[in-house]
Amino acid sequence: MKPGQFITIEGGEGVGKTTNIQFVESLLQQEGIEYLLTREPGGTPFAEEIRELLLAKRDENVSSDAELLLMFAARAQHVAEKIKPALAKGSWVIGDRFTDASFAYQGGGRGIDWARIEQLEQWTLQSFKPCFTLLLDVDPQIGMQRAANRGELDRFEIENLEFFNQVRAGYQRRVAEDPERFALIDASVSLEQVQEQIKTQLLAFIKRSNQD
Secondary structure (H helix, E strand, O other), X not given: OOOOOXXXXXXXXXXXXXXXXXXXXXXXXXXXXXXXXXXXXXXXXHHHHHHHHHHOOOOOOXXXXXXXXHHHHHHHHHHHHXXXXXXXXXXXXXXXXXXXXXXXXHHHHOOOOXXXXXHHHHHHHOOOOOOEEEEEEOOHHHHHHHHHOOOOOOOOOOOOHHHHHHHHHHHHHHHHHOOOOEEEEEOOOOHXXXXXHHHHHHHHHHHXXXXX
């Protein structure tokens, strides 16, 4: 059986991930592709409990190292119990964020040394990574305004503009390091224009995967 493909959707706050993940689902359905939708942090009962710890606002300062280690603890469980088994059965997996988010948020936003995250990535995941990543990109000032309109903010969403500028820079660095895997989507334009970009990029990836 041919293994499935692992697709991730990445981006900072307010880029429209939720709406556009639904659009990705509709495209896969139109193509007759069986898929599993999951998210990070989270994806399994154990990993979802870690998600709650990570997102809850609290008086205690959470160290950057503790935050990073919890992210990778949830990810290790997620990959072992959900993502790899689905791929092995031939199902595609759509991931709402993955390791790129750790480089962007903990590396870019928190300032953790890139090499330390790479070491943790190698120890936890070895060479496992997504086959294709859609990165929704928008000016953080616009993204923060959109996020504020959604309702109550979590522990990450209440960070300041400089933090999200650094997150965006972290994502841009990931694209520069692995350009073949990424499709950069301009999320500042209308939803219709965003989804036209996604459709073009995703259908091209599906065509390539069918030829492999």
